[in-house]
Amino acid sequence: SVTGVQTCALPIFGSATIRAKFFIMSLLKRFVVLSGLAGIVVAPAALAITTLGHGRLIGTGSVRGDFDSNIFVNSTQAHDFVTTADGALHYVRDSGEVTMNAAVGLMAMSFNEHSKQDTIDPYFDSTFAYRPSDKTDFRGGLSYRRNSLANEQLNDRTKSNDFMLNGTFQQLTNEKMGFRLVGNYGESNYLSTRSEEHTSELQSH
Numbered sequence: 254s255v256t257g258v259q260t261c262a263l264p265i266f267g268s269a270t271i272r273a274k275f276f277i278m279s280l281l282k283r284f285v286v287l288s289g290l291a292g293i294v295v296a297p298a299a300l301a302i303t304t305l306g307h308g309r310l311i312g313t314g315s316v317r318g319d320f321d322s323n324i325f326v327n328s329t330q331a332h333d334f335v336t337t338a339d340g341a342l343h344y345v346r347d348s349g350e351v352t353m354n355a356a357v358g359l360m361a362m363s364f365n366e367h368s369k370q371d372t373i374d375p376y377f378d379s380t381f382a383y384r385p386s387d388k389t390d391f392r393g394g395l396s397y398r399r400n401s402l403a404n405e406q407l408n409d410r411t412k413s414n415d416f417m418l419n420g421t422f423q424q425l426t427n428e429k430m431g432f433r434l435v436g437n438y439g440e441s442n443y444l445s446t447r448s449e450e451h452t453s454e455l456q457s458h
Contacts, residue, residue: 308346308353315339324367326403334365341376355379362401370410372401388431393420412444 303310315338322332341358357377364370376398383391396417404411418438425431 305344306346307349308344311343311345313339313341313343313358324364324370324403325408327406327408329408331367331408333367333370336363336365337361338363350385351381351383353379353381355381372410372412374399374401374412388425390423391421394418414442414444416440 317337319335319337320332321335322330324331324333324335337360339358339360341356343356344353346353355378357375359373359375361373362371376396378394378396378398380394381392383389394417396415398415400413400415401410402413416439418436420434420436422434423431424433
């Protein structure tokens with residue numbers, strides 16, 4: 254005859270642990286599929302340097318490493334480990350009638366096995382706003398960035414200088430009426446790649 258029955262609540266915790274692990278692994282698999290990279294990221298760091306006028310200077314920097322399975326995005330399937338470093342100096346003014354956020358910096362990419370693809374790209378971003386009253390609001394932005402993108406035909410990186418300019422002016426004539434003016438301008442100037450420069454040098458000789 255059975256004189257006693259032993260019970261245990263541990264399976265409940267075990268089930269919760271299994272579900273948590275399954276959820277985390279599912280997210281990781283989706284991230285890898287979407288990104289196509291396996292990466293190591295060092296969290297960005299920010300350091301307030303000093304105050305300037307009514308604003309402050311802030312320095313930021315970050316470093317990350319990625320394993321790219323196809324650096325030229327073509328059938329060669331060339332893979333490499335890529336280290337990306339980003340450093341910038343920001344000027345932030347976030348109080349008063351005039352506010353501003355400007356940054357100038359450099360982004361560098363270093364390839365472990367394809368050192369000819371190493372790049373150092375400068376950039377500049379700025380936004381400002383002028384709001385002298387509740388009825389008048391003017392905002393604008395100016396940015397420049399040199400981009401280095403994979404060129405699948407030349408097995409190289411194509412560089413471009415990208416400029417953006419935008420502005421918005423809003424004026425309320427009364428509580429129910431007003432007008433808004435919006436303007437945007439963008440331009441991209443593509444630079445010759447190293448392969449094209451090498452070809453032109455051979456032709457000149």
